[in-house]
Amino acid sequence: MSLFDKFAHLSDVYRGLEGRRFNPFNIAFDVILSPTEAMIKGRHILLLGTNNYLGLTHDPAVIGEAIEAIRNFGSGTTGSRIANGSYDGHMQLERALADFYGRKFAMVFSTGYQANLGILATIAGKNDHLILDADSHASIYDGSRLGHAQVTRFRHNDPDDLARRLRRLAGTPGDKVVVIEGIYSMLGDTAPLRELVQVKREGGAYLVIDEAHSLGVLGETGRGLAEAEDVEADVDFIVGTFSKSLGGVGGFCVSDLDGFEVLRVASRPYMFTASLPPSVIAATAAALHQLRSRPNLRRQLTENAKRLYGGLVDLGFHLGPEPNPIVSAIMPDPETAFAFWTSLLQAGLYTNVSLPPATPRGLALLRTSVSAAHTRHQIDHAVALFAQVGRALGLIPHARVHRGTPHEAPEGKISVAGE
Amino acid sequence: MNDPDDPVRMVVFDTLRASTRGAVELSDQTNIVNELGLDSVAIMDFVMEIEDRLDVSVPLDRIAEVETVGDLVATMRDLEGKG
Numbered sequence A: 001m002s003l004f005d006k007f008a009h010l011s012d013v014y015r016g017l018e019g020r021r022f023n024p025f026n027i028a029f030d031v032i033l034s035p036t037e038a039m040i041k042g043r044h045i046l047l048l049g050t051n052n053y054l055g056l057t058h059d060p061a062v063i064g065e066a067i068e069a070i071r072n073f074g075s076g077t078t079g080s081r082i083a084n085g086s087y088d089g090h091m092q093l094e095r096a097l098a099d100f101y102g103r104k105f106a107m108v109f110s111t112g113y114q115a116n117l118g119i120l121a122t123i124a125g126k127n128d129h130l131i132l133d134a135d136s137h138a139s140i141y142d143g144s145r146l147g148h149a150q151v152t153r154f155r156h157n158d159p160d161d162l163a164r165r166l167r168r169l170a171g172t173p174g175d176k177v178v179v180i181e182g183i184y185s186m187l188g189d190t191a192p193l194r195e196l197v198q199v200k201r202e203g204g205a206y207l208v209i210d211e212a213h214s215l216g217v218l219g220e221t222g223r224g225l226a227e228a229e230d231v232e233a234d235v236d237f238i239v240g241t242f243s244k245s246l247g248g249v250g251g252f253c254v255s256d257l258d259g260f261e262v263l264r265v266a267s268r269p270y271m272f273t274a275s276l277p278p279s280v281i282a283a284t285a286a287a288l289h290q291l292r293s294r295p296n297l298r299r300q301l302t303e304n305a306k307r308l309y310g311g312l313v314d315l316g317f318h319l320g321p322e323p324n325p326i327v328s329a330i331m332p333d334p335e336t337a338f339a340f341w342t343s344l345l346q347a348g349l350y351t352n353v354s355l356p357p358a359t360p361r362g363l364a365l366l367r368t369s370v371s372a373a374h375t376r377h378q379i380d381h382a383v384a385l386f387a388q389v390g391r392a393l394g395l396i397p398h399a400r401v402h403r404g405t406p407h408e409a410p411e412g413k414i415s416v417a418g419e
Numbered sequence B: 001m002n003d004p005d006d007p008v009r010m011v012v013f014d015t016l017r018a019s020t021r022g023a024v025e026l027s028d029q030t031n032i033v034n035e036l037g038l039d040s041v042a043i044m045d046f047v048m049e050i051e052d053r054l055d056v057s058v059p060l061d062r063i064a065e066v067e068t069v070g071d072l073v074a075t076m077r078d079l080e081g082k083g
């Protein structure tokens, strides 16, 4: 008997991977050369699973601002904003976010995870109701559990089911808060936002949208799905993260609701944790400036996403439903996902493995994310490696599905992982 | 209590049988996590089927309390009674 017996089901999987040369759950990069390249165990690797959508991690302006801030303000803030004070950078970044979204209020959290905890656990109180899209990220589930509201979930992207659930709550005291995402992190699909907004309005509910994967990706100016669908006025809270398109770490929430500022003294995940270090704040502010002033990055990202998605569809892979920068190939089972991942890595391509319960409907996924920093050649090379491994594992037909695709690499021997 | 013709009970057993494809013999004592091998999301997903059929919403904290099939029947009966 041990304290960890309750994790037996996880230990089995984890131990099975331990003996292997590459393990997706503890892979380490020796050096990161650029947003798209790294070294692993002395080998050059193409990165296709980083969420680094705009490639801003290595932007000279971003790095320059971070270095200047660390020189001027030191390495860390050594405390929380409520107990130990804010730095000018925190306030400036909040103003920049409010300005970007055209909203009155913005609040910065230490991670995107904590932004969801800090907002959801606080805005919905004891007699209120949180209604979550079933495919919501773990931070949305955890934030809901941290608070005292009643939590139910509706079928993923199903406005009719949301309407049914709001109807069941009609006449029940308490506020209703609906929580959804812009682009869903596992399959890269977007919410049917116009329909959901209609239901939310009819049901008299508030709406929170987590734009973690859509900030800098969707919308005319990169504000996300709410902007792309032209329904921003109906979204009461936008939550997001600095850790993806902005290349840093941290989270935020913007809103126009009067009284919002009270959350600074009510939201425990905001109050009881250290604030972001000056270098991260400065880098994020610089990245936000890049995001706003270089719309070409977004165009390049979209083009790259379509190229990868189209290439994999042509090969016969089963993917998520939309060509967004998250491109996930559906694998028949976790073992195949691990084998696929390992073979790609051995061939010099880094991707992600995503497994249930983090994935919807028990799916095993080989997940990739595209960056604006990828060259056309890099995308084509990735597609060629997918073709080789997919054939070696018998997942896709040997003959080309589509004629004239430019994705064919010279036939090389690919070793099948797990042997 | 354990009236086999109770409609709530029938819905719960029916739904569980469908989502486990009849692989396991079900009784009130069947442990949903250990014996049916369902993870947290799979459990929430099949509860959703039951919610649809009985037209009630089950809060997640109530799902978390459920260990056996009998617990689930009792929870559904309780919520249905309130609805």
Ligand SMILES: Cc1ncc(COP(=O)(O)O)c(C=O)c1O
Residues within 6 Å of the ligand: A111, A112, A113, A114, A116, A137, A139, A181, A185, A210, A212, A213, A241, A242, A243, A244, A249, A250, A251
């Ligand atoms: C939808 C969603 N929300 C929140 C987060 C948490 O963000 P962070 O990793 O910046 O804490 C993530 C990703 O990790 C996410 O995919």
